[in-house]
């Protein structure tokens with residue numbers, strides 16, 4: 465692949481080949497989507513904010529010894545990462561009940577999960593990202609579940625602590641994993657308010673504001689970034 469060549473264009477990010485063959489640049493767009501892309505908007509400055517938040521979180525994960533794809537901040541809305549093959553499974557960690565688990569079960573909202581729930585979903589919009597069982601994953605050929613679960617639990621401890629320090633509760637979040645050129649599994653994609661539920665003084669500070677049309681995500685995301693940088 466040639467430098468600057470587009471590798472993948474996702475819903476709100478693009479992955480671009482870096483000069484180094486084993487590295488990529490992730491470009492965060494000023495775009496937000498919900499409901500598998502049914503609803504979208506183009507909030508100015510979102511790409512830059514989410515990139516900065518994601519870079520700060522990945523830096524802390526690396527510092528805590530958790531292997532990620534992150535290399536460095538590479539300019540406004542750009543993150544330099546190791547090239548990985550994304551595993552098409554979304555791992556959701558839940559500390560408190562909200563969202564789909566409340567809609568789909570009899571578990572009351574805000575139930576605290578101790579230990580946190582770790583769930584696997586198929587990353588496939590055409591199938592509406594279904595929840596997977598470990599038996600189904602096994603038949604599908606996934607062998608690294610225990611490792612992904614352990615990394616997800618460790619990531620949750622670090623990310624919950626980052627937010628707790630700024631007065632925000634991490635309700636739940638989504639992680640993606642990738643396989644490096646060397647064959648190692650690392651935390652990949654982004655960790656930003658787009659893929660987390662975050663609550664500050666009973667107020668949503670995440671993409672639920674956009675999903676439910678209840679507020680300005682830029683104001684909320686910028687508040688988070690400012691607090692993280694304090």
Ligand code: TMP
Pocket residue numbers: 554556562563564565585593636637638658659660661
């Ligand atoms: P859920 O309650 O809709 O299952 O979502 C749980 C958390 O995972 C929430 O913080 C949003 C995040 N998530 C994504 O970012 N992308 C996804 O495709 C899914 C299923 C969840």
